[in-house]
Amino acid sequence: DTEVTQTPKHLVMGMTNKKSLKCEQHMGHRAMYWYKQKAKKPPELMFVYSYEKLSINESVPSRFSPECPNSSLLNLHLHALQPEDSALYLCASSQDPAPGGANVLTFGAGSRLTVL
């Protein structure tokens, strides 16, 4: 299995809703990532988990809450979002983010979020 699977593919939510995005990989990768991508823009890093521990938080607002229940799963919990949070949310995984090493990220197809 060489895929990163993201669910749901599309999500529409109101500003008072609580929802979650889910990501799964079975490649034995030990690093997992959340990126946010707006239309016609590059992916922007949000969070990095390394060996199931949060290693990087790019000053993301607390209305986004990541969770890594085990080495294969990554969730992004959403609460009290704003319309400007509407974007494509991409999950990725890599073998090992060790300094000095290659670090090929494998991406999922993304979850397209619309906040009304």
Place this chain on the structure above:
Amino acid sequence: GESVGLHLPTLSVQEGDNSIINCAYSNSASDYFIWYKQESGKGPQFIIDIRSNMDKRQGQRVTVLLNKTVKHLSLQIAATQPGDSAVYFCAEKWQGGKLIFGQGTELSVKP
């Protein structure tokens, strides 16, 4: 030709021609670089990578060139095909394993 402005830079080429996509990276300490291809409605897909101790690497129909002096990467695609139409991003690896993406170039291949 290539255009850069408020919108995503676009490169338009004829099918069968070679394409060259350029990227300026920001961190002189970056030690690893990747080119990704992103088609509409999909996540970025790995094309080719290069470590900072190299200046050229070749794959199937693709070549990446790295010039550390001017912090510049390029992706060359030989015999460009309609299936190559997509947005291409370079990405650089920062300390701590962060992979940071450049602005991207939209490649349009005319049949």
